[in-house]
Amino acid sequence: MSDIFPKWTNKLPAMVIVGGMIVGGVVTAGITYYMTPKYARVGYTPVQPVAFSHAIHADQLGLDCRYCHNGVEKSWYSNVPAASTCMNCHNQVLKDDPKLALVRESAATGKPVPWVQIHKTPDFVYFNHAVHVNRGVSCVHCHGPVNKMDEVRHSKSLGMSFCLECHRDPAAKIRPNEHVFNLDWQAPEGFAKSGGAKLVKDWNVHPGESCSVCHR
Amino acid sequence: MRYFFAALFGFLLLALTVFGIAGRRGTDFRKPPLEIFDDMVRQAKLRPQVPNSFMADGRSSQAHVAGTVAQRIGDHGNDTWQGTAENTGMEPGKTNFVATIPVPVTAALMARGRERYNISCLPCHSATGDGNGITKKIGAMPVVANLLDKNAIIIPDGQVFHIIGQGKAPNMQGYAANIEINDRWAIVAYVRSLQRARFATLEEVPAADRATLK
Numbered sequence: 435m436s437d438i439f440p441k442w443t444n445k446l447p448a449m450v451i452v453g454g455m456i457v458g459g460v461v462t463a464g465i466t467y468y469m470t471p472k473y474a475r476v477g478y479t480p481v482q483p484v485a486f487s488h489a490i491h492a493d494q495l496g497l498d499c500r501y502c503h504n505g506v507e508k509s510w511y512s513n514v515p516a517a518s519t520c521m522n523c524h525n526q527v528l529k530d531d532p533k534l535a536l537v538r539e540s541a542a543t544g545k546p547v548p549w550v551q552i553h554k555t556p557d558f559v560y561f562n563h564a565v566h567v568n569r570g571v572s573c574v575h576c577h578g579p580v581n582k583m584d585e586v587r588h589s590k591s592l593g594m595s596f597c598l599e600c601h602r603d604p605a606a607k608i609r610p611n612e613h614v615f616n617l618d619w620q621a622p623e624g625f626a627k628s629g630g631a632k633l634v635k636d637w638n639v640h641p642g643e644s645c646s647v648c649h650r
Numbered sequence: 651m652r653y654f655f656a657a658l659f660g661f662l663l664l665a666l667t668v669f670g671i672a673g674r675r676g677t678d679f680r681k682p683p684l685e686i687f688d689d690m691v692r693q694a695k696l697r698p699q700v701p702n703s704f705m706a707d708g709r710s711s712q713a714h715v716a717g718t719v720a721q722r723i724g725d726h727g728n729d730t731w732q733g734t735a736e737n738t739g740m741e742p743g744k745t746n747f748v749a750t751i752p753v754p755v756t757a758a759l760m761a762r763g764r765e766r767y768n769i770s771c772l773p774c775h776s777a778t779g780d781g782n783g784i785t786k787k788i789g790a791m792p793v794v795a796n797l798l799d800k801n802a803i804i805i806p807d808g809q810v811f812h813i814i815g816q817g818k819a820p821n822m823q824g825y826a827a828n829i830e831i832n833d834r835w836a837i838v839a840y841v842r843s844l845q846r847a848r849f850a851t852l853e854e855v856p857a858a859d860r861a862t863l864k
Contacts, residue, residue: 473675498769504828527790557693
């Protein structure tokens with residue numbers, strides 16, 4: 435019999451078990467770590483066709499988010515502004531700057547500026563901007579501190595667990611409506627328990643956790 | 651046994667290489683995120699403001715057909731195509747501006763006007779309306795109208811409405827696309843209150859609030 439099974443095969447079961455555990459463990463850890471938007475999307479900072487800085491416009495100059503994203507309170511999506519909105523100021527400010535050539539061309543001809551979309555929920559997710567910003571969910575919750583960004587960077591995962599975190603406990607994140615577009619607002623100590631819970635009750639906020647809330 | 655350890659070592663080396671190339675979570679990157687099996691994630695349906703090869707001009711969001719207007723915009727219950735004073739700021743059938751705001755001026759309208767003014771007008775005209783907004787402070791716009799000036803006060807409400815929507819040559823562009831009709835009237839009401847406040851006396855301030863002023 436020793437001719438058929440050499441001596442080393444005595445250790446084969448142990449090798450299979452130990453090897454399998456190590457390989458399986460590393461592969462599982464790798465998939466868990468990498469195959470999620472936390473890895474795949476967070477940090478995405480594409481080069482935009484026009485080097486628009488939110489830090490300059492929103493933070494230094496103090497423009498409200500809604501000066502440009504003027505449809506966000508009425509619409510399910512937050513619009514990219516028309517080039518004519520840029521030209522409200524840039525018909526005078528930096529009016530001949532080559533960096534703004536695309537914007538001027540767009541305003542004159544209607545040819546869109548090819549902005550690169552960064553935050554892209556899957557098409558089977560029906561996220562509604564208006565219902566969130568009108569009920570105390572700030573831009574900063576999902577988009578991060580955009581008002582401090584020179585280049586917009588995907589800073590939150592926007593995966594399903596990210597959404598559910600808030601849907602399961604809205605009082606923890608909700609804020610008064612007048613602070614929704616103030617991205618620097620910090621909730622006072624213990625706000626979630628008192629003020630947050632009150633807003634959830636007053637506004638009758640029932641975010642829901644069933645599939646059909648977001649998937650239709 | 652040697653081969654077993656060699657294979658295991660090789661595998662761990664491979665895993666380490668993958669980690670070395672893929673890096674850690676949250677690292678900045680420029681290229682679009684990799685999407686495997688994206689046929690449900692990116693469906694063949696229209697989404698707003700994205701490129702779309704079906705349309706002749708390549709966009710999914712189409713502009714109005716030339717010469718047409720929207721019948722209604724948002725929850726505004728007024729037929730916006732009709733030439734009423736509310737829609738045009740002018741007396742129906744005439745070209746003179748209405749003297750007073752043709753919608754009911756309520757506390758809610760005033761609050762709305764304040765909010766909308768602070769979004770769209772404040773950057774240039776400043777919080778008080780004196781024209782010393784941030785654009786003038788940084789020297790970007792030398793000429794900004796002072797809304798507390800006599801010229802801005804004597805014009806009829808309808809003309810203020812008209813300027814918000816259609817702009818004022820040569821520098822101010824119209825905000826008709828950005829501010830709905832109702833909101834434009836709200837801003838008119840708020841601008842009027844700023845002008846009134848500029849020339850108010852201490853006696854007109856409620857006694858309880860006087861201490862907060864200098």
